[in-house]
Amino acid sequence: MKIAFLIFDKFTALDAMGPYEVFSRFPGAELKFVAKEAGPVRTDTGMLTVMAEASLDEVDGPEIFLIPGGEGNRPLMEDAEVLDWIRSAHETSTWTISVCTGALLLGATGVLDGVRATTHWAYRDQLAELGAEVSTDRVVIDGKIATAAGVSSGIDLALTLVGEMAGPEAAQAMQLGIEYDPQPPFDAGSPDKAPPAIVEFVRNLERG
Amino acid sequence: MKIAFLIFDKFTALDAMGPYEVFSRFPGAELKFVAKEAGPVRTDTGMLTVMAEASLDEVDGPEIFLIPGGEGNRPLMEDAEVLDWIRSAHETSTWTISVCTGALLLGATGVLDGVRATTHWAYRDQLAELGAEVSTDRVVIDGKIATAAGVSSGIDLALTLVGEMAGPEAAQAMQLGIEYDPQPPFDAGSPDKAPPAIVEFVRNLERG
Numbered sequence: 001m002k003i004a005f006l007i008f009d010k011f012t013a014l015d016a017m018g019p020y021e022v023f024s025r026f027p028g029a030e031l032k033f034v035a036k037e038a039g040p041v042r043t044d045t046g047m048l049t050v051m052a053e054a055s056l057d058e059v060d061g062p063e064i065f066l067i068p069g070g071e072g073n074r075p076l077m078e079d080a081e082v083l084d085w086i087r088s089a090h091e092t093s094t095w096t097i098s099v100c101t102g103a104l105l106l107g108a109t110g111v112l113d114g115v116r117a118t119t120h121w122a123y124r125d126q127l128a129e130l131g132a133e134v135s136t137d138r139v140v141i142d143g144k145i146a147t148a149a150g151v152s153s154g155i156d157l158a159l160t161l162v163g164e165m166a167g168p169e170a171a172q173a174m175q176l177g178i179e180y181d182p183q184p185p186f187d188a189g190s191p192d193k194a195p196p197a198i199v200e201f202v203r204n205l206e207r208g
Numbered sequence: 209m210k211i212a213f214l215i216f217d218k219f220t221a222l223d224a225m226g227p228y229e230v231f232s233r234f235p236g237a238e239l240k241f242v243a244k245e246a247g248p249v250r251t252d253t254g255m256l257t258v259m260a261e262a263s264l265d266e267v268d269g270p271e272i273f274l275i276p277g278g279e280g281n282r283p284l285m286e287d288a289e290v291l292d293w294i295r296s297a298h299e300t301s302t303w304t305i306s307v308c309t310g311a312l313l314l315g316a317t318g319v320l321d322g323v324r325a326t327t328h329w330a331y332r333d334q335l336a337e338l339g340a341e342v343s344t345d346r347v348v349i350d351g352k353i354a355t356a357a358g359v360s361s362g363i364d365l366a367l368t369l370v371g372e373m374a375g376p377e378a379a380q381a382m383q384l385g386i387e388y389d390p391q392p393p394f395d396a397g398s399p400d401k402a403p404p405a406i407v408e409f410v411r412n413l414e415r416g
Contacts, residue, residue: 014229014386021222021359024253031255040259045232047239049259051248100387121387138391150387151229152363160393169406172396176410178222179308179329179358181397182390183346185368188380189389198377202384 004062010072015099022158069100077108099154116142120150212270218280223307230366277308285316307362324350328358
């Protein structure tokens with residue numbers, strides 16, 4: 001099973017790395033990080049570089065592909081080559097996935113028009129403007145389009161899809177392999193739970 | 209604040225990427241991925257390459273350093289250069305961190321002797337053999353040594369340390385930034401919770 005991670009300058013690492021760590025444990029899965037051009041790709045912090053192993057034109061018909069978030073995907077929302085690759089990959093995919101603001105880039109192709117989808121909580125209005133029916137759920141599956149909320153939510157999404165594809169035992173084995181028994185020291189991971197002042201602080205940081 | 213991530217051939221990506229994503233949001237933090245030699249480093253799945261930005265001898269006195277797990281750290285348990293670098297970094301660090309089986313490499317330096325520590329659940333006996341007082345907790349802090357259980361637990365550890373260093377509001381802001389409001393679709397993330405047959409299956413996979 002071929003799984004492509006579309007990366008780009010200034011992507012958010014964990015958006016991709018959470019699902020990568022789950023899907024890489026799927027027997028027979030072939031994961032590939034791809035970008036417009038093969039070679040080093042810098043994340044949004046400027047402090048980490050990941051290699052794209054292939055260029056877009058070298059990757060055809062992945063069963064699953066995933067678009068992570070990160071400020072670097074906004075310029076791609078007007079990049080014909082990237083949009084065409086996404087539309088084409090979506091035509092034949094088993095699952096089309098976005099994590100965090102990856103949903104904005106996915107939405108820019110038009111495939112989220114009228115589709116239930118989610119994104120990082122601070123970008124819900126932008127996703128709605130792209131035609132999606134925005135949900136505040138952490139993981140949303142509508143047909144073969146699976147979208148996750150902010151950054152860390154890709155782990156929950158990947159385990160959900162493994163459960164769909166291979167059954168609950170397979171997903172449980174992967175969950176146990178990565179010892180995903182989360183115990184956050186605080187309960188502030190969503191805008192409904194965090195103190196309002198912190199929500200405003202982070203919203204301003206995110207939206208600039 | 210200088211934060212070094214010690215990586216090596218066949219490290220487990222998420223062990224490092226979870227804490228990276230949290231610490232990178234710490235104002236003024238300078239994160240650096242370091243290895244014996246600067247350059248491309250392959251993860252344990254063989255399907256992802258991350259760049260080490262510096263060699264060990266270029267990185268001196270990080271305030272925080274983190275050792276991830278992955279089968280590739282076992283050969284380093286007898287590598288004098290790596291062990292010396294860890295011992296030296298530990299002398300001046302504010303926090304010495306391991307995630308998952310990173311604790312085994314940390315333990316090989318002797319610094320876990322008599323220290324409360326944790327690791328991936330399938331490797332607790334190996335950690336005990338290295339002199340640590342093994343805990344089954346997900347995050348363990350003993351003095352300035354902070355250890356986390358398997359793979360995904362590094363996120364909980366990093367948020368805990370941010371809370372210690374900068375207070376709960378800072379940690380809550382980072383938690384909200386990465387929307388860390390975990391909702392695993394199954395409850396099988398620890399050997400106490402997963403069905404026994406799955407625990408045995410994963411233990412055999414892990415221990416080979």
